[in-house]
Amino acid sequence: MxxxxxxxxxxxxxxxxxxxxxxxxVNSLYLSEISISNVI
Structure with a gap:
C-alpha cells in the first residue's frame, strides 16, 4: 500500500x-504563429 x-x-x-x-x-507555438502571421 x-x-x-x-x-x-x-x-x-x-x-x-x-x-x-x-x-x-502551446503558448510558445501560438505566439510564434501570431508573430509569423503579423509579419506576413
Missing part, C-alpha cells in the same frame, strides 16, 4: 508539471 500511495503522489506531483510544460509549448 505504501508503495502505491507514494507512486500516486509522484504521479499527482508530475501531472501538473507536464500540464505546465504542455501549456508553455
Amino acid at each position: 505504501e508503495v502505491s500511495v507514494q507512486f500516486q503522489l509522484i504521479l499527482y506531483g508530475s501531472i501538473p508539471n507536464l500540464l505546465k510544460a504542455i501549456i508553455l509549448l
